[in-house]
Amino acid sequence: xxxxxxxxxxxxxxxxxxxxxxxxxxxxxxxxxxxxxxxxxxxxxxxxxxxxxxxxxxxxxxxxxxxxxxxxxxxxxxxxxxxxxxxxxxxxxxxxxxxxxxxxxxxxxxxxxxxxxxxxxxxxxxxxxxxxxxxxxxxxxxxxxxxxxxxxxxxxxxxxxxxxxxxxxxxxxxxxxxxxxxxxxxxxxxxxxxxxxxxxxxxxxxxxxxxxxxxxxxxxxxxxxxxxxxxxxxxxxxxxxxxxxxxxxxxxxxxxxxxxxxxxxxxxxxxxxxxxxxxxxxxxxxxxxxxxxxxxxxxxxxxxxxxxxxxxxxxxxxxxxxxxxxxxxxxxxxxxxxxxxxxxxxxxxxxxxxxxxxxxxxxxxxxxxxxxxxxxxxxxxxxxxxxxxxxxxxxxxxxxxxxxxxxxxxxxxxxxxxxxxxxxxxx
Amino acid sequence: xxxxxxxxxxxxxxxxxxxxxxxxxxxxxxxxxxxxxxxxxxxxxxxxxxxxxxxxxxxxxxxxxxxxxxxxxxxxxxxxxxxxxxxxxxxxxxxxxxxxxxxxxxxxxxxxxxxxxxxxxxxxxxxxxxxxxxxxxxxxxxxxxxxxxxxxxxxxxxxxxxxxxxxxxxxxxxxxxxxxxxxxxxxxxxxxxxxxxxxxxxxxxxxxxxxxxxxxxxxxxxxxxxxxxxxxxxxxxxxxxxxxxxxxxxxxxxxxxxxxxxxxxxxxxxxxxxxxxxxxxxxxxxxxxxxxxxxxxxxxxxxxxxxxxxxxxxxxxxxxxxxxxxxxxxxxxxxxxxxxxxxxxxxxxxxxxxxxxxxxxxxxxxxxxxxxxxxxxxxxxxxxxxxxxxxxxxxxxxxxxxxxxxxxxxxxxxxxxxxxxxxxxxx
Ligand SMILES: [K+]
Ligand SMILES: [K+]
Numbered sequence: 001x002x003x004x005x006x007x008x009x010x011x012x013x014x015x016x017x018x019x020x021x022x023x024x025x026x027x028x029x030x031x032x033x034x035x036x037x038x039x040x041x042x043x044x045x046x047x048x049x050x051x052x053x054x055x056x057x058x059x060x061x062x063x064x065x066x067x068x069x070x071x072x073x074x075x076x077x078x079x080x081x082x083x084x085x086x087x088x089x090x091x092x093x094x095x096x097x098x099x100x101x102x103x104x105x106x107x108x109x110x111x112x113x114x115x116x117x118x119x120x121x122x123x124x125x126x127x128x129x130x131x132x133x134x135x136x137x138x139x140x141x142x143x144x145x146x147x148x149x150x151x152x153x154x155x156x157x158x159x160x161x162x163x164x165x166x167x168x169x170x171x172x173x174x175x176x177x178x179x180x181x182x183x184x185x186x187x188x189x190x191x192x193x194x195x196x197x198x199x200x201x202x203x204x205x206x207x208x209x210x211x212x213x214x215x216x217x218x219x220x221x222x223x224x225x226x227x228x229x230x231x232x233x234x235x236x237x238x239x240x241x242x243x244x245x246x247x248x249x250x251x252x253x254x255x256x257x258x259x260x261x262x263x264x265x266x267x268x269x270x271x272x273x274x275x276x277x278x279x280x281x282x283x284x285x286x287x288x289x290x291x292x293x294x295x296x297x298x299x300x301x302x303x304x305x306x307x308x309x310x311x312x313x314x315x316x317x318x319x320x321x322x323x324x325x326x327x328x329x330x331x332x333x334x335x336x337x338x339x340x341x342x343x344x345x346x347x348x349x350x351x352x353x354x355x356x357x358x359x360x361x362x363x364x365x366x367x368x369x370x371x372x373x374x375x376x377x378x379x380x381x382x383x384x385x386x387x388x389x390x391x392x393x394x395x396x397x398x399x400x401x402x403x404x405x406x407x408x409x410x411x412x413x414x415x416x417x418x419x420x421x422x423x424x425x426x427x
Numbered sequence: 428x429x430x431x432x433x434x435x436x437x438x439x440x441x442x443x444x445x446x447x448x449x450x451x452x453x454x455x456x457x458x459x460x461x462x463x464x465x466x467x468x469x470x471x472x473x474x475x476x477x478x479x480x481x482x483x484x485x486x487x488x489x490x491x492x493x494x495x496x497x498x499x500x501x502x503x504x505x506x507x508x509x510x511x512x513x514x515x516x517x518x519x520x521x522x523x524x525x526x527x528x529x530x531x532x533x534x535x536x537x538x539x540x541x542x543x544x545x546x547x548x549x550x551x552x553x554x555x556x557x558x559x560x561x562x563x564x565x566x567x568x569x570x571x572x573x574x575x576x577x578x579x580x581x582x583x584x585x586x587x588x589x590x591x592x593x594x595x596x597x598x599x600x601x602x603x604x605x606x607x608x609x610x611x612x613x614x615x616x617x618x619x620x621x622x623x624x625x626x627x628x629x630x631x632x633x634x635x636x637x638x639x640x641x642x643x644x645x646x647x648x649x650x651x652x653x654x655x656x657x658x659x660x661x662x663x664x665x666x667x668x669x670x671x672x673x674x675x676x677x678x679x680x681x682x683x684x685x686x687x688x689x690x691x692x693x694x695x696x697x698x699x700x701x702x703x704x705x706x707x708x709x710x711x712x713x714x715x716x717x718x719x720x721x722x723x724x725x726x727x728x729x730x731x732x733x734x735x736x737x738x739x740x741x742x743x744x745x746x747x748x749x750x751x752x753x754x755x756x757x758x759x760x761x762x763x764x765x766x767x768x769x770x771x772x773x774x775x776x777x778x779x780x781x782x783x784x785x786x787x788x789x790x791x792x793x794x795x796x797x798x799x800x801x802x803x804x805x806x807x808x809x810x811x812x813x814x815x816x817x818x819x820x821x822x823x824x825x826x827x828x829x830x831x832x833x834x835x836x837x838x839x840x841x842x843x844x845x846x847x848x849x850x851x852x853x854x
Contacts, residue, residue: 235780273779273786274776274779274780277772277775277776277779277786278776281772281776304761304765307758307761307762307765308762308765308766308833310758311758311759311761311762311830312762312830312833312834318758327754331734331737331738331745332738334731334734334738334761335734335735335738335739337764337765338731338734338735338764339735341768345704345708348704349701349704349705349708352700352701352704353662353701358785358786358787359700359704359785359786359787359790360785360786363786403738403739406735406739407739
């Protein structure tokens with residue numbers, strides 16, 4: 001409940017701030033301000049109006065602040081829950097849980113949140129500097145480049161996908177440097193604090209081995225990213241994606257869907273049906289449960305595959321990579337899978353009632369909103385009021401998590417820090 | 428394995444028989460004969476060529492025989508497995524299992540199969556007589572009416588949905604009598620031997636109460652049928668379905684999707700997107716695990732809802748209507764749900780590669796084939812060869828069951844009559 005109300009409160013504050021006409025370049029409707037506020041706090045990036053044309057620099061700054069609050073808030077939550085619900089997965093365990101008897105717990109938590117914030121700011125600063133070099137290099141004016149590099153660095157690392165260009169990153173489709181900056185920042189943000197610091201500790205030789213959870217997340221992510229890129233490349237490299245840079249654009253859009261950053265370098269509305277379905281599937285899965293990404297999460301997929309595998313092999317116990325998966329975790333994964341799939345179908349059905357777009361475009365928009373991805377075939381701005389409200393609800397549910405939202409609806413109380421709600425984000 | 432090979436063998440025999448040019452009115456391709464044979468044995472009813480125009484009366488008779496074999500075979504299997512995997516669900520238990528120590532088991536089984544066959548033939552005879560009256564009444568010639576009434580009665584009771592009219596039952600849209608005959612026959616066939624005889628025993632006062640399984644199936648079926656009919660009626664009664672008879676046509680198509688008989692009285696290709704999605708959903712669920720219907724089954728849906736409900740209420744044990752559902756059953760349901768959903772998405776993706784139809788039409792065709800329903804937006808005849816092969820595979824998997832097919836792929840052996848495979852059909 002606290003989580004749901006917290007996100008709701010921040011969305012409300014964001015909406016009220018964005019509603020002040022002082023921050024507008026032109027008149028913006030009540031519903032559009034609510035849409036943009038929800039999209040920013042949930043780090044989705046779907047927009048019903050052009051950010052650059054509609055809001056002045058102060059309005060843009062507020063949107064950036066909402067993204068930052070949403071991104072850091074979510075990464076702190078996921079990291080925190082991952083540490084508290086999983087058995088000793090990282091060296092952070094000893095730092096936070098291991099010492100909780102010697103130091104007051106509140107100090108540990110404060111230190112930990114500080115670490116996450118520092119991690120975020122360091123990454124975003126490096127990102128902004130690199131973006132600045134790239135933008136200047138491509139002929140942008142110095143002052144504009146400063147603002148654009150800060151905004152896009154924060155938007156990328158928080159996997160928000162908000163942009164100040166009206167055509168996304170389509171002008172930079174063949175710019176290898178910009179493709180690399182976005183990919184590295186978004187992957188870092190989506191994998192999150194624990195996975196990245198675990199990896200850094202390992203590389204620097206400070207720890208002997210990477211934890212099981214980090215390994216599962218990394219292997220799953222790399223595997224899906226490779227398969228997705230190759231499929232995209234194979235299916236349609238000759239058509240929309242262009243011939244010279246198709247492997248890069250294939251990788252970019254697979255990465256964009258999986259990290260749920262949601263930037264694009266080709267017009268999504270012109271992509272063929274099979275590719276659209278492939279990207280829909282990647283958005284549906286999402287990535288790591290440890291960072292800012294949305295989607296059903298790789299770990300949920302892993303648990304579902306484990307159930308199926310054990311069932312088909314006639315095993316009584318559910319295992320994955322020879323590790324026993326507890327019943328609790330299995331039921332959480334099953335519930336998420338069922339709720340997530342049902343929500344996508346239900347909202348696609350409702351949007352088919354309120355809108356007049358083809359089904360694949362509606363399905364794509366729904367998967368994008370629930371996965372907090374932000375990719376769109378271009379229908380967002382043309383949605384009816386009912387359609388906008390439905391997408392707002394989806395972005396909100398997508399961020400707080402389908403199970404947490406289910407709990408909130410049933411007015412279930414959070415018991416304690418080892419209670420039920422945490423499992424939602426850990427799986 | 429036996430089940431998979433059995434269906435495969437019957438399909439092969441059907442294909443060889445249908446390939447004999449003696450039974451053709453005109454030249455029919457290799458692939459089309461295979462498609463029709465698979466469609467008939469699996470009681471799906473999707474057709475790539477017109478049955479009436481392409482096959483002469485002998486060919487039509489072979490198709491009818493394949494439907495009968497497929498229908499009786501499947502109903503015997505489902506009934507048999509339901510009795511052996513569920514704890515004392517019906518008075519048939521005492522007849523078959525209860526007396527197995529006093530009489531040789533083979534005699535019991537033979538008696539039981541005989542009962543199922545007699546049940547089928549009685550129902551089909553009544554159906555044929557009623558169809559004959561209705562066809563004569565609507566002006567059909569006497570000889571034609573005899574043949575048409577036998578063919579459609581068998582096709583309806585086995586929920587096959589094969590028809591000799593090239594436009595389905597569109598000419599009889601407002602014919603209440605024909606609508607009623609089809610509905611009663613298809614519902615009886617899809618609910619199956621156990622549910623219907625349980626119900627008859629109860630009505631005649633021979634038994635004191637209906638078993639829990641029969642109750643769950645009946646309540647679930649009636650609930651879904653009512654909701655489906657009302658939704659269909661509410662959403663679009665004014666448009667395609669016509670104004671005077673819309674409640675009847677709404678009921679008819681909900682019934683047609685749920686029993687997976689697959690007859691239609693309005694052109695499905697002209698139905699609006701929301702209705703199409705609703706029917707897709709109904710075909711996805713299907714009906715009872717005790718009769719000839721396909722789909723994921725009401726009982727699987729029940730188990731999934733039970734998991735979700737128990738999870739959201741924070742219960743450790745999975746219950747439904749205050750009855751504990753065993754872990755085994757839960758994992759079977761989860762596996763079916765995941766496999767079924769994945770297959771629909773995977774085959775829609777593959778058909779989006781091989782065909783040039785809109786996504787909703789592809790999704791509809793895939794759900795119809797896997798659910799052995801046979802409703803179509805009209806694309807079946809226009810499918811590419813690859814598309815036809817994909818639909819043939821889907822109809823086959825749909826009939827043997829997704830889990831059984833998974834077992835077969837993994838070359839898992841059936842252990843005994845209380846082993847693993849049976850659960851697939853019982854859930
Ligand atoms: K995003
Ligand atoms: K059928």
